[in-house]
Amino acid sequence: MSSPRADGVPALAWSTDNCTVGRSMAILGERWVLVVLREVFNGVRRFEDIRDHGGIPRQVLSDRLALLVEHGILVRVPYRPEGQRERYEYRLTPKGFDLYPVFVAIADWGAKYVADPEGPPVEVAHRGCGAVVHAELVCEEGHLVPERRDVAPRPGPGVKPRQESSSAAR
Structure with a gap:
């Protein structure tokens, strides 16, 4: 490994190409992702409830939920209100609870x-x-x-x- 700079900042000798903070923020770093997660942590799990309570635009919410499902932070769980079509709740996975x-x-x-x-x-x-x-x-x-x-x-x-x-x- 290279030696640190003369002014003693060891981190300057390390590559950030595989930085886990950077990788995490690529998933979590957008404002609406944190709002979606706040809602789910608070027990709000249904799309319309998350949208209404979180004040999230419909398409933004759809995109952020898809991202969180894709990364295994949330899972979609089907439910069917009486007389209506099947819908989904979003629940935390163990990765999400972490x-x-x-x-x-x-x-x-x-x-x-x-x-x-x-x-x-x-x-x-x-x-x-x-x-x-x-x-x-x-x-x-x-x-x-x-x-x-x-x-x-x-x-x-x-x-x-x-x-x-x-x-x-x-």
């Missing part, structure tokens, strides 16, 4: 920085005791890491060295 801590973290950030003066409109509560749930950093050894500066990126098993571009080599 995004829940991400939403709790976003909600925590929003409650701290962008909520109305009265507080956030929705809280996430532990079903067992009723207390508000928060996202926390925990290492694989089970240690709670309350100080964000106590974590740092490092090369993982899939790291690839950064290839110098022709303009940078000049």
Whole structure:
């Protein structure tokens, strides 16, 4: 692997071609995707309900639901209202449920920085005791890491060295 730049930024030696954050954001990074997921996390599962409650344009919602189904985050489950044609609900898959801590973290950030003066409109509560749930950093050894500066990126098993571009080599 190449050595880091002289100013000591190790990440500059790593390629971003296979970045999992970039790949994740290619799926999740569009505003309406997060609104759709918010609705489904809140138990709103039917197309018209998601559209009405989320304020999402019909074609945009159709496209985003298809994307989330294609990537295995949601699954379509048929239902038939009495006397009507078959329709679909959208339910989280295990892959979709794995995004829940991400939403709790976003909600925590929003409650701290962008909520109305009265507080956030929705809280996430532990079903067992009723207390508000928060996202926390925990290492694989089970240690709670309350100080964000106590974590740092490092090369993982899939790291690839950064290839110098022709303009940078000049």
